Amino acid sequence: MDKSPGYPRPNPCLSFWLQGARSSPLLGHRTTEALPEAADVVIIGSGLSGAAIAYFLLTGPNPPARVALLEAREACDGATARNGGHCRPDCYRDYKRYKSAFGQEQALKVIQNEKDTLKLVTEVIEKENIDCDFWRGDSYDVPMTQSVEDELAAAYQEFVDDGGPVDGFVERILDPEEARKLTRCPSARAVYKSSAATLWPHKLVLHLLRLCIEKHRLNLQTHTPVREVLQKTGGWIVKTDRGDVATAQVVYATNAFTATLLPEFLGRIWPMKGQCSVVIPTKSYSGLNNMLTASYNLTENEYLMQRPKDGVIIYGGGRRFMPIEKLRGNTDDSAPYPEVIKGLKAELPLYFEGWGDEALGEGMMHAWSGIMGYTVEAVPFVGELHNKPGAFICAGHHGHGMARIMTCAKGLAAVIQGGQWESTGLPECFQPSPERMSAPAAAPAGGWLNSIAKWAWRSGA
Known part of the structure; x- marks a missing residue:
């Protein structure tokens, strides 16, 4: 096979x-x-x-x-x-999948392990005084379609019904206006806020x-x-x-x-081939008062984090722009796919309010590929x-x-x-x-x- x-x-x-x-x-x-x-x-x-x-x-x-x-x-x-340099625990979203594969007890353990990992990463970096641009803060799941909104709501509810801890871990904001204001995403239908970290891996x-x-x-x-x-x-x-x-x-x-x-x-x-990129933001998303203050998982399978140290945005995903058969089993990390680059380039102005026109030197600066190891x-x-x-x-x-x-x-x-x-x-x-x-x-x-x-x-x- x-x-x-x-x-x-x-x-x-x-x-x-x-x-x-x-x-x-x-x-x-x-x-x-x-x-x-x-x-x-x-x-x-x-x-x-x-x-x-x-x-x-x-x-x-x-x-x-x-x-x-x-x-x-x-x-x-x-x-x-x-x-992407994103140390982001899954606090509820994929609980149903783990439960289907391994049962309720193990699924709860998998979710807890990711919280434990964020804690341990923090401890090791602090103990060894590691300079890796480490930052801890909020992270947002932002559904922008009805189907994704329904998916997140169902996953959250099943996790809670099975005794999964959300107090102090996940804050759910269901008011679309409040979600749009918080995330700066005009199409946001809700937002699920949790904790994560970003770093230079x-x-x-x-x-x-x-x-x-x-x-x-x-x-x-x-x-x-x-x-x-x-x-x-x-x-x-x-x-x-x-x-x-x-x-x-x-x-x-x-x-x-x-x-x-x-x-x-x-x-x-x-093997599964993935892509990521670094983006120089427009002035609307530059400077201490304009930068994004959280990392993101966006509705169309993209992830994003703006680095506090230099303000550049790490933006990855775009898997839907390529047939999955070209990504699965692919070990070629010599170059990214132009189709994915094109797709990712077009998204930030659509996702974020007031992104604006990109001046010379702004926008996607560099893209690359990497090979991940997937399991059933x-x-x-x-x-x-x-x-x-x-x-x-x-x-x-x-x-x-x-x-x-x-x-x-x-x-x-x-x-x-x-x-x-x-x-x-x-x-x-x-x-x-x-x-x-x-x-x-x-x-x-x-x-x-x-x-x-x-x-x-x-x-x-």
């Missing part, structure tokens, strides 16, 4: 975040000239998952002495470096990696794609073009490319692999990794060190259990696929 995703493309485009990292000391970094012959733990993938797992392993109790992190391209050059990851290299002996090896992982007595052999690494434990932080090394994940984690149930795979002792996974974050990965990484680090799953606080449904792995894999196309794509637009992560 699905073919192997292969490997990350050798010449990816640069996101806004990557354009600002051309002086990074981790470009082309290899901690040691030669690949280490052995390690206690090998982590494959240096995005937020790989970096955060390394961080929690090395700063936790009884840290392993030798941790190697292998990356096919540059450090943090995949989905994390190409997302590449800076966050590079800070964690540098900290682990400089203080905790992490061995980072970029431009070292892993070709195969072979089981041996007491551990694993990780094979690369530069040699082999023997290890007792191996961690797959490989997201969209997981099935290349773990074929059992074909159709369970698959729209939740990641986290935990030890069945019948593969010492092999672990943290992948398939379904375009929502900023609101999930930090807690997943902390929990998985504890499990790698011998801790029990119950102590992690993570939802049990995240685990790659035999039951989950034996369930039907993804359908090839059609209405099911379109509903998956529509559902997963909301975070920009």
Whole structure:
């Protein structure tokens, strides 16, 4: 049904975040000239998952002495470096989907986990004094059509009826006039206000990696794609073009490319191409008194946040401008689609009141693409692999990794060190259990696929 995703493309485009990292000391970094012959733990993938797992392993109790992190391209050059920088917990909206897949108890846990992630991201950034343009504030779900308004109302009500906490987490404003005034969106029919954060994701990851290299002996090896992982007595052999690494434990932080090394994940984690852009706002949305004061999820599957530090707008989505079959399974992040660029360019003047004509230098400045890892149930795979002792996974974050990965990484680090799953606080449904792995894999196309794509637009992560 699905073919192997292969490997990350050798010449990816640069996101806004990557354009600002051309002086990074981790470009082309290899901690040691030669690949280490052995390690206690090998982590494959240096995005937020790989970096955060390394961080929690090395700063936790009884840290392993030798941790190697292998990356096919540059450090943090995949989905994390190409997302919208939006750490936005889902406080109610997708509860029905989780409930359908895993039941009420697990669905409530998934929602709570995202709130826990925002808290943990905040704590880590403050503890390590990470300069990544971190900002916390309000976030708006803004329905602009009757169908989306009905969808949000139904999701909210079912969540509340099942005992989901909304007091202090979600404020619902149903008066259209009040919603339009608050959001500056003339077509707003209501607004659901919750809490979120925005940040420069590449800076966050590079800070964690540098900290682990400089203080905790992490061995980072970029431009070292892993070709195969072979089981041996007491551990694993990780094979690369530069040699082999023997290890007792191996961690797959490989997201969209997981099935290349773990074929059992074909159709369970698959690539999905997304697009994002940076927009220079008009004067009507520039300056301290005119800037947007919240991040947004908009009715047509777009997400938006205006950076307080420089006032530029990060704007992503536009999936409806391309046939979904061209996005699913696509690993080409060398360029964005012109059709999506054109569609996104036209939207802000339509969505926001008084946007006005764009002067020279205003409007969309740059667009890029990134490859996300999607799953059937729209939740990641986290935990030890069945019948593969010492092999672990943290992948398939379904375009929502900023609101999930930090807690997943902390929990998985504890499990790698011998801790029990119950102590992690993570939802049990995240685990790659035999039951989950034996369930039907993804359908090839059609209405099911379109509903998956529509559902997963909301975070920009």
